[in-house]
Amino acid sequence: MGCKSTKRLDKTQSLVTRLEVNGVNNQFAEQAKDFVALEVRPNSRFNLWFYNTFNKKGNKKLGEAPHILDSTLVEASRLQIEKFLTIKGYLNAKVTDSIHIKNKKASVIYNAILGTEFKFRNVSFEIPDSAVKNLYLANRQSFTKIDSGKRYDTDSLAYEREQIYQLMKKNGYYDYVRQYMRPTVDTNFNKGVADVKIAILNPPDQPKHYTYTLKDTYIRIQPSSGIITKGMTRDSVVLDSQYHFFDYSKFFKPKKLKTYIFLKKGDLYNIDNSELTTQRFFDMNAFRGISVDYRKVGDSTDRTLAGLIDIVPLKKKSNRLEGEYTFNSSITGINLGVTYQNRNIFGGAELFEIKLRGGLQFDKKLSGNLSDRLLSRDYQVGVSLSFPRLITPFNFPDLGENGIPRTRIGTSYQIYKLQDNYLRRSLGANLTYDWVETKNKLHSFTPINIQYSLADINPILVQNLIDQGNAFFLFTLRSQIISSSLYSYTLNLSKLTTYSNFTFFSGNAEIGGNSAALVSQLSKKTNSDGQNTLFGVPYYQFAKLEPDVRFYKSLGGEKQLILRLNPGIGYSYGNVLSLPFEKQFFAGGSTGVRAWQARTLGPGNYNRSSLASDSVRRNLRNLDQLGDIKFEGNLEYRFKLLDNFIGAKVKGATFIDFGNIYQLRDNGLAGGQIKLNKLFDQTAIGAGFGLRFDVSFFVFRLDAGFKFKDPQFSGSDQYVYKYWFNKSEKKAFRNNYAITNGPDRYSLSQIQFGIGLPF
Structure with missing residues (x-):
């Protein structure tokens, strides 16, 4: 080069x-x-x-x-x-x-x-306005970088000016400008010291600085076009004798919006309340433009301000089309989705969504036409409604100061068919509350999460599983009802797009089946396996915990190192000693161990060659490689490659992924149970590199993962990296795998596509 x-x-x-x-x-x-x-x-x-x-x-x-x-x-x-x-x-x-x-x-x-490092020595003040002086000196120690003995830094003087400006603007001083703060520096070059005098001057021709209080606030809601034409009518209303709404869009109910207006009549002017009002209206995801301004309405003795809020809504209705293509060895898949949104269905910035999803998976090794190669199909429809407030039977205090709280109600219906062997129809409903404790602390609580599933399993597959001693699969595949409650806590989500040093944490805790167990006691009905049933199907009792911890380290510029640890455990008890299919963990995929396609890794040392025949392996695809325990880890280095590639900023990444899933109990799946004394032997390792195309409003990601250590093999055979550059040995290895594991094919690499960063 x-x-x-x-x-x-x-x-x-x-x-x-x-x-x-x-x-x-x-x-x-x-x-x-x-x-x-x-x-x-x-x-x-x-x-x-x-x-x-x-x-x-x-x-x-x-x-x-x-x-x-x-x-x-x-x-x-x-x-x-x-x-x-x-x-x-x-x-x-x-x-x-x-x-x-x-x-x-x-x-x-x-x-x-460098020469001598100059330091601050004496700091003095010249502030003729006693009220301003008292305010400044009372708060100065909380922000100043100018103290005797500290290194002299011109940036520290600029920082002091900005902090004084913010302090004044938060305490009613509407007319204050940055230029009123003037530092004077006297340096002694012989001693390497600097004496600083900080002056805060009064406004020209004024004996002091004056504070302003708020009077009424006027809110104008424009049409979504942002253009008010001559003769356009509006809806008008006054709330709380201070909020004057003029709605040209005629879409909104002012009573539901005023909660997030933080300008209160009689309060001192505070720039923070202006910014808070702007941010909360943006957080509602119903507006594309918000401005907050003020107009003086009092005279020289009555210094008051009128609040002026101008709002431009987003289009009320919109549609979005999404698509995804996946492939691995002989398996390819396509997923398409359409989302309809109504951002203001009841006039209070509520979000109503209808989502349609469809996915097909093909096995190109199968003979016949395209329909004969169809492995699975997955169709889903979901309807949800989100309110920008908490709707509960209890009187909770207003939680909107740090972020918009939300109440989400949703229902969904899914049809999943795996060739002619398995058909599952599921109806679900949930109720979720989201709220913001602080800017970096988010909470989510789902008290109601119900899924009712009816399954149809091919009798031949049932008999094959029983004959081979794998009847436990039936517990996860059959008809069932799942009722649970879920709590999530997230720390530092807002920092994920920065290059600072921080720790990210997300934790999910779920417990299910106990309410269903109480209700089932009223009917006391059981199935042929002696398990209690509710609405004709067995219910599951379980507890599940999954933390996600990440450490972000800035390496300067747009370079970053991330370490991620993502363990998880689920424990079933009571009625059925197996986790439901939807609650089990899987490994691999675009956000896990990327050298494996999702649901093709683990559990433990499990090798699908232990299944009886090619037909059994085909019938159990995407069903047998699940676990009660998960541990995945990632070490990724990110860096910038190109500032402009066809309009996108291109960034690169190199990574090492490791982990697996495991069975908690010995259910007869060879090598699937976790063994702490053989944990490394049961761990997969992959490595690779990737490209991220950042087009400002989303990131398109392409990762190439390469298998380094594969736990389905034993001893030194686990280290499959030896086949990376040896074509003859790789060919012999893959041919032998096709014989022992058919119809599966082995691939040393995996291409992963995705939208957004993996973590």
């Missing part, structure tokens, strides 16, 4: 391939490099290769153009680094540069001599 990267350059040109900034302490080393002009920094090798490969016809929008040495930019960058160091307290800092060129490749080296 080295020769190719310079061969198109003129004799007088050199490609910048190396950059060093020496003499700067670790605290500021990365920041100092940011002040070097982009053209003086080395290209990303991938970006430059991409540019040279795909720009041969003159299109220069792909990849990144070569960074050609420009001595003018080198000098400008030197001055910027020197200025940066001065800002950070090294007032005597000097920076020199040197350029070394060999074979059209240039190295740019900056050497800094």
Whole structure:
């Protein structure tokens, strides 16, 4: 690549391939490099290769153009680094540069001599308004970075100005502007100290700063077009003798909206309440534009403000089409979905949704036409209604200050058919409450979650399972009723799109069947297995716990390292000693161990060759590789590749995934039960790389995972990476697998498509 990267350059040109900034302490080393002009920094090798490969016809929008040495930019960058160091307290800092060129490749080296680190010494104040002075001094220690002994930093002065501005704006000072705060710095170069005087000046020709209180608030709701035409009528109403609504859309009920207006008559002006009102209206997902402003309505003695809120709604109705294509070895699948939304069905920003989903899975190894190769079909319809408030029989306090609470009611119907062997029809209903404790702490509670399923199992499959000693599968496949309650807690969800250092946590706890057990005691009916039934089918009693812990580490710029641990356990008891099909864990897939397709890994050391025949393996696809315990982990490094690739920002990732699922009890599935003394032997390991195409409103993801260690084999045979680069051995291995595990086919790699990041 080295020769190719310079061969198109003129004799007088050199490609910048190396950059060093020496003499700067670790605290500021990365920041100092940011002040070097982009053209003086080395290209990303991938970006430059991409540019040279795909720009041969003159299109220069792909990849990144070569960074050609420009001595003018080198000098400008030197001055910027020197200025940066001065800002950070090294007032005597000097920076020199040197350029070394060999074979059209240039190295740019900056050497800094920092000199004395200046520190703040004396801090004094000049604030003629005593009320402002008392307010500032009472709150100063909670935010200031200017104290005797601390490093002098011009950014600290700017930060102080901003914090004073926010403090004043939160305490009624509507007319206050940042320029009223003026710092004066007196430096003693011999002693390396800086004395600072902070002045907060009064407004011109005024003896002091004045506070303002709020009077009435006027809310205008425009039509979704954002255009109010001449002669357009409106609905008008006044609530609480202070909120004047003018609704040109005629869609909304003002009483349901006023809960999220935080401008109260008689309160002091507070900029936080303006921002809070704006954010809560956006959170309702019913508006595309919100502005909050004020108008002075009092005279020089009655300093009052009228609140002005202008709102533009989203279109009331919308449709969305979604699609997904999956493939692995001989199995391919397609999923399509249509979603209809009505964002304001009852006039209070309620969200009504109808979702239609359909999925087909094919096995290309099967003979016949396309319909003969159809492995499974999955059809779903769901209806849900979400209210931006808590609807309960209890009088809960208003929980809207930190986020919009929601009440969600939903019902769904699903038909799932696996060839001619299994048919399942399920009807479900749920009630969920979501609320926000703080910006980073989210809660969700589902007190009612019911699913009633009727199943039709091919008698031949039933007999095969019984004859082979795998009758336990019938407990998860047959007709059943599941009633449960679920609680979820999420920490730091809002930080997932940042590059800061933080820990993310999400935990789900579910318990089910106990209410059904109480109700069934009234009828005391049982089935042929002696299990109690409700509405003619057995019910399940279980408890399930699944935490998801992630550690995000910023590596500077858009580079990030993430460690994720995702364990889970489900325990069945009482009526049926098996978890329901929907509550069991599976491994693999686009957010798990990505070298395996979903539901093709585990449990434990289970190998499908232990099943009696090809037909049994075919009939049990997607049914036998489930577990009561899950442990998956991921280590992923993310980095930027291209700033612009056909309108998208391209980011890369490399990853190592590990984990598996396990059976808690010995149900006869060979190798499926968890063995703590053989846990590593039962662990799968995969590695790979991926691309993420960020087009601002969603991220399209493509990951390639490669099997490194496969627990379905034993001993050294688990380390299947040995077949990565040995074609003859790989071919023999796959041919043998096709004989012992037919109709399954073995693939050392798996391509995963997805929308959004995996975690």
